[in-house]
Amino acid sequence: NTLSVTPAAAPAAPTSLSAAAGDQHTVITFVAGADHGSSITNYQYSLNGGVYIPLSPAAASSPITIGELTNNTFYAITLQAINAVGTSAPSDAVYTTPPG
Numbered sequence: 001n002t003l004s005v006t007p008a009a010a011p012a013a014p015t016s017l018s019a020a021a022g023d024q025h026t027v028i029t030f031v032a033g034a035d036h037g038s039s040i041t042n043y044q045y046s047l048n049g050g051v052y053i054p055l056s057p058a059a060a061s062s063p064i065t066i067g068e069l070t071n072n073t074f075y076a077i078t079l080q081a082i083n084a085v086g087t088s089a090p091s092d093a094v095y096t097t098p099p100g
Contacts, residue, residue, distance in 0.1 A: 008037035010086030014062075014079045019096035024071055026096045029063040030079060038083040046078045046090070054082070071100025 012033025
C-alpha cells in the first residue's frame, strides 16, 4: 500500500488588512492565510518596519486590537501568522493614525 502524506508547513500571510483607529489603539481586520496543516495559534505585528511583537494574550483570528499607540502618529502595520511549524511571511502593510 502507498500512503501519500503532506507535512505541515508555516502558515500563509494574512491578506486584506484594514484598520479602524481609535484613541491610542487600532483594530485590524484581515483574512487569515492558509494554515498549511497546523492551526494558527497567534499573530504578531510590526509597527513601521520594527521588530515583530506577538499578541499577548494570543489571538488566533480576526479582528485583533493593537494598543498603546500614540495618538496623531502615523503607523504602517504588518502582520505575521504563527503556527506550530513556524511564522508566515509578512502581510502587506495597512496604514493608520489614531486620532487625538
